[in-house]
Amino acid sequence: MMRMRRFAGLLLLAAALPAAAQSAYRWVDKDGHVQYSDQPPPQAVKKFEERNVQPNRGNTQLPFATRKAAGEFPVTLYVGKDCDKACDEARALLGKRGVPFTEARLESADDVSTFKKRFGQDPFVPSLGVGKEMEAGFAAQPWNSLLDKAGYPAGKR
Known part of the structure; x- marks a missing residue:
């Protein structure tokens, strides 16, 4: 039972890690529209920007x-x-x-x-x-x- 709890805790921790830093992608589609996504662009897109986005660390608790x-x-x-x-x-x-x-x-x-x-x-x-x-x-x-x-x-x- 204790082993199961420990495993569940580790699993939750591992799931939270990707939320700390994510990639954001920007590219222009075939119609000339700028697209943004957290998913990589389609393989047909040869040129795109990938940025590592960090969560806002500012004090948003302040008025x-x-x-x-x-x-x-x-x-x-x-x-x-x-x-x-x-x-x-x-x-x-x-x-x-x-x-x-x-x-x-x-x-x-x-x-x-x-x-x-x-x-x-x-x-x-x-x-x-x-x-x-x-x-x-x-x-x-x-x-x-x-x-x-x-x-x-x-x-x-």
Whole structure:
């Protein structure tokens, strides 16, 4: 009985593997129409494209407005090694609003130089980059205003 369950589990796992990556085919038929399929084209078709299609790994669980804002105005939280409580409060604000963000540590001279080139000023941590806009130092009201302006939903404030 136990052996049968194990076999059934392995069989289900093997069946799920093809769903991880599939091929998609594109070709032009004899009438000049472009055809797309997950099945190979007929043998009469000599020229076709085969693409390995991966499942969408984006966070489709986020609300549409958040995904849209993140696509147009990505958020970066700039932190440093001496940024404890303020950085924690900054992360909490972004988490409470459900804002996806990248965290960048400003530790090396190259990090500081890159920040200066992007924003035209010396870094101050934490800082919030939203698209090309930046707010230095943590203050909830200006950070929320910057996120609102970019179209991020308000979340629970």
